[in-house]
Amino acid sequence: MAPPEKKKFQLSIRFCGPKCSSCCMVFSIWGILMLIVLGILFKVKTVSLFEDTDDSSKTGTNCFIAAGIYAGTLLLSLCQRKLNQNRPAAPAHQYAMDSEA
Template identity: 35%
Template sequence: MLICGPKLAACGVVLSMWGVIMLAMLGIFFCTHSAVLIEDVPFTEGDLKDGNPPMKVYEVFNKVGYNCFIAAAVYVLLGAFSCFQVKLNKQKEYLVH
């Protein structure tokens, strides 16, 4: 079932590849608790008042990292869909000519 044109499908492939690379790297950096990303971690003051503040912050880091990996998986699915659309567009072009 052809949904996208050839240019949109090719754009989807390129954006998906970039999204997978970027989000996978972000996931790795969040899971390794990179200090540069501390401003992007949504922890509250309540997390700092509990028994062991560093462990709470590390848990939030890990949750954000896992969310990045999930988003990368969604981009993989979108990339597969876009590749399928590229293939269908090539078949359609071949049949027309």
């Protein structure tokens, strides 16, 4: 009885397909990079971003925290990718092998 339960558990963990997880990964990487850069720019009080904030130091910190959240989603999407890769592939050559045996 144990193996089917385990399988069901694994299925429920993998909630993103291969395309979805890759897409989330790309967006997460972009989010981390861009929010870190934005955070630094707010910290050094770049003039172009003046219209966006009253307290640039606090906004800079907010950017870093949001980048942290995206680091979390990056980890999540990497896990999903891994699960997708480990998933047994469709039995593409199974029949051919059977016939040779």
